[in-house]
Amino acid sequence: MPHFILKFRGSGPKPADVVEKIRSKPSFTILDESSPRMMLVDAPEEHVEQVMESLPDWKAYPEQTVTLEDPRPRIKAASKRV
Numbered sequence: 001m002p003h004f005i006l007k008f009r010g011s012g013p014k015p016a017d018v019v020e021k022i023r024s025k026p027s028f029t030i031l032d033e034s035s036p037r038m039m040l041v042d043a044p045e046e047h048v049e050q051v052m053e054s055l056p057d058w059k060a061y062p063e064q065t066v067t068l069e070d071p072r073p074r075i076k077a078a079s080k081r082v
Helices: 016-024 045-053
Strands: 003-008 027-030 038-043 058-062
Touching: 003 045, 016 038, 045 058
Parallel strands: none
Antiparallel strands: 003 038, 003 058, 027 038
């Protein structure tokens, strides 16, 4: 299942009653809720869209990953000496 970042756009921290509502959905798995204003969930996209329709102060974003290059320096191919 895809991961989604749910972001509370109202004032203050995310409301506990909404967090409980999201947690109670059987198709949702809470992966991280340590942020005071965001949650990372694992759920089908159509279920996230349905829940977001009833939560006007919340916005859902698909999780995106970025592959970083290896920062360690490398030796280039050795030159041939005659």
